[in-house]
Amino acid sequence: MDFETIFADILPIPADEGPNPMSPIAYPAEYTQAMDYFRACARAGETSQRVLDLTAAIIELNPAHYTVWKVRQECLVALSSDLRIELEYATAVGMEHHKNYQVWHHREIVVTLIGLDTQVIANEKKYINNQFEIDCKNYHAWSYRQWLVRKFNAWDQELDDINKLLVQDCRNNSAWNHRYFYFTNRPEGFSKEDLEEEIQFCLQHVRKTPNNESPWNYLKGIVKKPEVTPELLDSLVQDVKNLIKENEFVVHGAAFLLDILESNIAKEVDDTKKEEVSMEAKKLCNELIKFDIIRIKFWNYRLSLLK
Numbered sequence: 001m002d003f004e005t006i007f008a009d010i011l012p013i014p015a016d017e018g019p020n021p022m023s024p025i026a027y028p029a030e031y032t033q034a035m036d037y038f039r040a041c042a043r044a045g046e047t048s049q050r051v052l053d054l055t056a057a058i059i060e061l062n063p064a065h066y067t068v069w070k071v072r073q074e075c076l077v078a079l080s081s082d083l084r085i086e087l088e089y090a091t092a093v094g095m096e097h098h099k100n101y102q103v104w105h106h107r108e109i110v111v112t113l114i115g116l117d118t119q120v121i122a123n124e125k126k127y128i129n130n131q132f133e134i135d136c137k138n139y140h141a142w143s144y145r146q147w148l149v150r151k152f153n154a155w156d157q158e159l160d161d162i163n164k165l166l167v168q169d170c171r172n173n174s175a176w177n178h179r180y181f182y183f184t185n186r187p188e189g190f191s192k193e194d195l196e197e198e199i200q201f202c203l204q205h206v207r208k209t210p211n212n213e214s215p216w217n218y219l220k221g222i223v224k225k226p227e228v229t230p231e232l233l234d235s236l237v238q239d240v241k242n243l244i245k246e247n248e249f250v251v252h253g254a255a256f257l258l259d260i261l262e263s264n265i266a267k268e269v270d271d272t273k274k275e276e277v278s279m280e281a282k283k284l285c286n287e288l289i290k291f292d293i294i295r296i297k298f299w300n301y302r303l304s305l306l307k
Helices: 029-044 049-061 066-078 083-094 101-114 118-134 139-151 158-168 173-185 192-208 213-222 230-246 251-267 271-291 293-305
Strands: none
Touching (some): 029 049, 049 066, 066 101, 083 101, 083 118, 101 118, 118 139, 118 158, 139 173, 158 173, 173 213, 192 213, 213 251, 230 251, 251 271, 271 293
16 A cells, blocks of 8 residues: 555554654554554545554554554445445455454444345354454354344354364364353243253253363353252252262262252251261262362362361
């Protein structure tokens, strides 16, 4: 970009680092010149096409410059730019800089300006899925997806996409987290039938990979739902006990049972029954101390709370 020609009417403003900077940053000459003109345009409040082009030039050199992104958004609004074309631009930058917060936030701003558009939302989900192919645990991609589906009530397809990711990697804790987000944030929430199906879904996974912590954590979350009946919980507890026996011992399964036992102790009013549950919990703690040596101090602490 020929800055001097395009901004011939603008007096560039150099960075003010004080009279005697201790360790001035050695910016490349092109970036320094671009930023000098950018400061001048920003101070004048100019939101023209040339400023929009200037932001693209700077973003190519420094895609994390949040002020430049902000001015770019102001230019897009002032120029009534085609925001769908801007999404294509954001895609090009985003596929090169996958974990750049600024480009993800810019995408959110642009989609918000477009408003409810089913095709745009569908395209955004495709873009996110493409990002997952590169890194299925990209925090920014997941955060953006949660914003997108909640903002536009776009819950269709979510469960299918989650299932595909879990088939690819059943230890994808991000996908398990989004599964919980899906059921707890969609308008219809968790139904009794959903809970029963999800419990069976988790049991299928822990039977295949008993030491996979992700489904156990998901299970911990859903059993706290008020829709879980005592009968359903008792059935689940028995299934987990059988699973632990079949595999000699499963640390995450035992920890899951311990949480339930401690909850039962707190709710039990009959002293005799409370003592029985407490003894079972202590036995579990001792087994966890034996098999989960790396967290022995933690389980000793949990045991001390039962005495």
